[in-house]
Structure formats: C-alpha cells, structure tokens
Amino acid sequence: MRKTALFLCVILLAAACTDRFEKRQFYAMGTLVEITHKKDMSLKQVIRTINDYEEQVKSFEQKYNDAPAGSGFEISPLWEVLFKKSYDYKAISKDRFDIRALSLTSLYGFPEGPYDLPSPEKYAAAAEAIKNKPLLFLDGKLVKEDERLKISAGAFAKGMIVDKAVETMKKNGAESGIVNAGGDLYAFGKKNKSRWRVGIRHPDDPNKVISTISVSDKAVATSGDYERFFMKNGIRYSHIFDMVTMEPASLYRSVSVIADNCETADGLSTVFFLLPEEEAAEACKRTGTPVLIYTHDDRVLKLCGWESFEN
Amino acid sequence: MRIKAADIIVIILLFCSVFFIKNLFIASGAPVLVLITEKGEKELSFKDQLYDLKEETGHEMIVEVKDGKARIKESDCPNQICVLTGWVSSCGDAAVCIPNKVAVYVKCENEDDGLDAVSR
Numbered sequence: 241m242r243k244t245a246l247f248l249c250v251i252l253l254a255a256a257c258t259d260r261f262e263k264r265q266f267y268a269m270g271t272l273v274e275i276t277h278k279k280d281m282s283l284k285q286v287i288r289t290i291n292d293y294e295e296q297v298k299s300f301e302q303k304y305n306d307a308p309a310g311s312g313f314e315i316s317p318l319w320e321v322l323f324k325k326s327y328d329y330k331a332i333s334k335d336r337f338d339i340r341a342l343s344l345t346s347l348y349g350f351p352e353g354p355y356d357l358p359s360p361e362k363y364a365a366a367a368e369a370i371k372n373k374p375l376l377f378l379d380g381k382l383v384k385e386d387e388r389l390k391i392s393a394g395a396f397a398k399g400m401i402v403d404k405a406v407e408t409m410k411k412n413g414a415e416s417g418i419v420n421a422g423g424d425l426y427a428f429g430k431k432n433k434s435r436w437r438v439g440i441r442h443p444d445d446p447n448k449v450i451s452t453i454s455v456s457d458k459a460v461a462t463s464g465d466y467e468r469f470f471m472k473n474g475i476r477y478s479h480i481f482d483m484v485t486m487e488p489a490s491l492y493r494s495v496s497v498i499a500d501n502c503e504t505a506d507g508l509s510t511v512f513f514l515l516p517e518e519e520a521a522e523a524c525k526r527t528g529t530p531v532l533i534y535t536h537d538d539r540v541l542k543l544c545g546w547e548s549f550e551n
Numbered sequence: 552m553r554i555k556a557a558d559i560i561v562i563i564l565l566f567c568s569v570f571f572i573k574n575l576f577i578a579s580g581a582p583v584l585v586l587i588t589e590k591g592e593k594e595l596s597f598k599d600q601l602y603d604l605k606e607e608t609g610h611e612m613i614v615e616v617k618d619g620k621a622r623i624k625e626s627d628c629p630n631q632i633c634v635l636t637g638w639v640s641s642c643g644d645a646a647v648c649i650p651n652k653v654a655v656y657v658k659c660e661n662e663d664d665g666l667d668a669v670s671r
Contacts, residue, residue, distance in 0.1 A: 276667060423671035431667065441671035452666065462670040496670055 261417075261431065269294050269398050270351065271422030275405075281414055289408040293401045297322070297393055305342070309387040315380045322393045322400070323377065329396065329507050332523055336514040338483035340370050342392035348470075350479045351394065355470035357477075367486045395480075399424050399461055399506025406502075419502075424461040424509075426502040443493035443534055450540055451532055453549035455498065461505035463513040464494035464534075482514050489514050496532040497524075498549060504529065517541065561589055561652045582641070584621050586614065587654045595621065595655070610651045621655050623648060 260279045265272055268290050275283055300319050307313075315323065326339035343366045345351075347358035358366075369386040377383075398421050405419045406426045416429025418436060427436035435456040439449035443466045453460070465478035469488075480489045495513045499505035504527075512520045512531050524531045524544035533541040565587060584595040588608050595602065597619050604612040611627040620640040623633040626648050633648035645656035 274668070418668050420668045420670075423669065425668050425670060427668065436667045437665065439666040439669045441669050446671075449666070449669070460668075460670045464671065467671065494671075 269401060269421055270394075271398070273422070274418070274420045275409075276418040276420070277409065277414060278417070281409070281412065281417075285412060286405050286408045286419075290401055290405050293318075293397075293404050297397045297401070301391055301393065304382075304384060305390040307384050307387075309384060311384045313382045313384070315377055315382055320380065322397060323382075325396055325400075325503065325507060326393065329511050332508075332527065333511045333514050334484070334519075336482045336484050336489075337395070337511050338370065339391050339393060340375060340389050341481045341483055342390040342394075343370055343388055344483075344486060345392075345479060345481050346390055348477060351392075351468060353470075355477070357472055370483060370486075395463075395510040396503055396507030398422075399459065399502035399504070402426050402459070402502035402506075421502075424459075424502055424506045426459040427455050428457050430456050440496045440532060441494075450494075450534055451496075451542075451546070451550060453498070453546075454551050455549060457500075458549075459499050459502035459505035460496060461499075461502060461509040462494055462496040463509040465490070466493065480510060480513050491516060491535075493534045493536060495520075495534075498530040498546070499527075558652075562649050565647060565649060565652060565654050583658045584616065585656050585658045587656070589652045597621075604653060608651055608653055610653070612648070612651060612653060614655055621657075622646060623653070623655060626651060626653075 261276050262279045263274055263276050264283055265274045266287065267273065273290065275286065277283060296316070296318055300316070304313060323339070329337040344363070347362050347366060349355035366388045369388040373385040373389065375385070375389070402419045402421050402424055403426060406428055409417055409419070410428070416431060418425055418427045423441070425438065427438060430436070435454035438453050438455055438460050440451045440462060442448035442450050443464055463480060465476060465480070468479035470477050476490070477488045478490070481487065482489045492513060495509050497505045497509040497512060499508060508527060508529055512523065512533070515523055517533070520531060520533065521543050529544060530546040530549060531543040532546050533543065535541065584597055586593050586595050586602070588604070590607060595614070595616060597616060599617050601624070602614040604610065604614060611625065612623065613625040615622055615624040620638040622638045623636070623646045626634050628648050628650040633646045633653070636646040639646050639655060639657055641657060645654055647654040
C-alpha cells in the first residue's frame with residue numbers, strides 16, 4: 241500500500257507542473273499539418289522549412305513529368321538522396337515499390353482526382369514504359385527515357401520533410417513537440433515527463449483507433465486504402481500501386497510503421513502495404529521497424545515488437 | 552488484502568484514466584464531473600449533493616459535490632488517500648481510491664480522446 245501511495249504522489253506532482261503545449265494547424269504537402277509545440281515557440285521558420293522543401297520536391301517532379309523523352313536533368317543533392325531512398329524501398333519490396341508508379345496512378349486520376357479507369361491502351365503503354373526502363377542516373381545526371389514516365393516521391397518525401405521540420409524546431413530550442421503531416425508524424429522529447437500518446441486510426445471509423453502507442457523520439461506513419469481511393473464496379477482502387485502486378489495494392493486496409501525518422505516510417509509503411517504477411521514479417525526484422533497491419537478480415541497483426549510500444 | 556488479476560486490470564484502468572486527464576493540454580471547454588467505478592464512467596451533476604456509492608460499489612463511500620467542487624467524503628479503504636486528496640474542481644483534478652476502484656475527476660471538453668496525435 242505504501243508503494244501505491246508513493247505512486248499517487250508522483251502522479252499528483254506530475255500534474256502540478258504541466259507543460260503548456262499548443263497545436264497549430266496549416267495546409268502543406270497536400271494535407272493538414274499539425275504542429276504541437278510549447279506555447280512560447282515561434283513556428284515561422286518551421287513552416288518556411290516545410291514550404292521550401294515541398295517546393296524543391298515538387299518542382300523537380302513537375303519538370304521531369306512534363307518533359308519529353310530524351311530530356312536530361314541535373315540532380316540536386318536533395319534529389320540524389322530521394323532517388324537512393326527510392327531504390328532502397330524498391331529492393332526491400334522486391335520491385336513492388338517504384339518511384340515511377342505515378343506513370344500508372346496518374347492515369348487513374350491520382351493524386352487529386354477526378355478518378356476513373358484509364359483506357360487499356362494508355363495503361364498498357366505506361367506499364368510497358370516502366371517495365372522496360374531502369375531509371376538510373378550517372379554522374380548526377382538523369383535522362384527521361386520515355387515520355388510516359390512520371391515520378392513522385394510522395395510515398396516518402398513527406399516524411400523526410402517532417403524530419404527537416406523537426407530539425408528546425410530543435411535548432412530553435414524546442415525540446416519536445418510533434419510534427420504530424422496528415423498522419424505521418426515525428427514525436428520528440430516528452431510531454432510532462434511521459435511519452436507522447438499516438439493513436440492509429442481505424443480504417444472504417446475516424447473516431448476509433450486500432451492501437452495506441454507511447455513514443456518519444458520516434459516516427460509513426462500509416463498507409464491505408466481509405467483516404468485516397470475510388471470505387472468502380474464494386475472494386476476499390478486505392479492510390480498505392482504494386483509495380484509487379486501493376487494493379488492497386490489490395491492486401492490490407494492499413495499498415496503503420498514505427499521508425500527512428502519519419503522518412504523511413506513513411507516509406508516503409510508504403511513498402512509493407514505491398515508485402516504479403518510472411519514477407520512483411522521478414523522485412524520488418526531486417527529493417528528493425530515495428531509494424532501494425534489491419535487486414536481485410538479485420539485482423540490486427542502486430543509485428544517486430546509493435547506491442548512493446550502499446551501500454 | 553489479496554489482489555487478483557482483475558483488480559490489477561481495474562487499477563491500471565483507473566490509473567490510465569487519471570493519466571489521460573492529467574495529460575490533457577490546457578483545457579478551455581466546460582468541465583464535466585465524472586465518476587469512474589468498476590461499472591464504468593458516469594457524469595455527475597455539479598449541483599450540491601451527496602452520492603452514496605454503497606449500492607454501486609459495495610463499499611461504504613460517499614462523494615460530495617458542493618459549490619462546483621467534488622470530493623470523496625468518506626471511504627472504507629485502508630489509507631484514505633482519496634479522502635485526503637480533498638476537493639477537486641479544475642480541469643484534470645482527480646481523487647482516486649484504488650482499493651475500491653473509484654475515482655472522481657474533472658474532465659474538460661476540448662480534448663476528446665487523450666491522444667496527442669493520430670496516424671492515419
């Protein structure tokens with residue numbers, strides 16, 4: 241009983257010195273970004289960081305996607321990193337992930353809509369272009385081999401920008417906070433001496449969570465089929481495509497990943513979304529990232545130590 | 552006193568609810584007085600009155616609400632922590648009786664789920 245009393249005192253003491261946090265929401269990277277920060281901190285620079293990187297990512301994508309076949313591109317250091325990451329994800333996913341998936345998904349109207357099925361001819365041509373071209377660059381130069389090829393770093397660039405925003409916050413003296421870009425988030429430091437509590441949304445009910453975890457200095461990201469998709473003839477077309485089958489990924493409802501940085505969590509949540517259960521269990525061991533999978537038959541799989549973050 | 556597994560679960564739940572409230576950000580919504588027992592959570596009125604929890608909890612316990620504050624006035628638990636906690640009135644305040652699995656806390660409206668962020 242004495243221990244219990246002590247525990248209670250600790251709780252009451254903790255309550256007495258509550259940190260004051262504020263939430264600021266704004267739109268960036270095509271989503272609602274929410275920054276949780278100490279009240280006295282200015283977010284001006286943080287928002288500028290986000291906007292700057294978003295611009296760098298977008299402008300290269302646009303230049304490449306609009307260019308005719310045979311065009312050459314200088315690769316900036318930022319894009320060299322992004323390409324290398326995309327090749328890592330391609331390897332982990334056994335070619336299911338490809339930075340050029342947009343060549344196909346854009347034919348369906350992703351990311352912004354209006355959505356519809358593409359004509360078989362257009363689809364076949366884009367699929368052919370991806371299959372036959374390696375997209376490699378030499379000496380920092382990239383050549384667009386086929387006019388139909390389009391790239392998007394959307395699957396992991398958002399996470400990387402979250403990491404940059406966190407860096408800026410820390411440079412400005414922040415010891416704790418959260419940057420959450422539409423579900424891809426990094427939570428650093430602590431809140432009132434305890435870890436941050438993060439819920440994983442239920443695919444069918446925005447008010448429900450399928451898991452609650454406590455994290456500090458960790459990133460969490462989720463990929464699901466319920467935010468960006470359309471229905472046609474009773475079939476769900478989600479925005480994540482498997483570049484081996486060249487079809488929308490349909491293994492799961494949602495996949496969440498915990499990692500040490502948001503870029504990894506973001507990228508791997510997409511990669512695991514494409515991997516069958518056994519392969520996902522394998523891959524999370526290799527990457528050292530806990531994974532939560534919500535299946536079509538409402539099973540919740542916790543892999544590689546996910547439970548250890550639940551409390 | 553012997554503690555069973557179910558007791559531990561309830562104790563943990565009670566603690567979690569307290570943490571949940573303690574961890575809320577600065578609250579501005581209208582506060583609600585909440586009573587948690589083994590049977591669940593229920594809202595109490597802020598109107599002056601006494602709640603006898605004998606039937607609800609099987610324990611000799613009385614919760615008093617007065618002048619917009621609440622306290623556990625009487626309890627048959629051994630070391631009376633909940634009674635000694637005294638009055639609770641502002642957002643996040645709680646009086647908790649672990650042996651009897653009873654807590655009174657002041658919940659504030661602006662935070663719905665006690666989560667700092669949601670990944671989706």
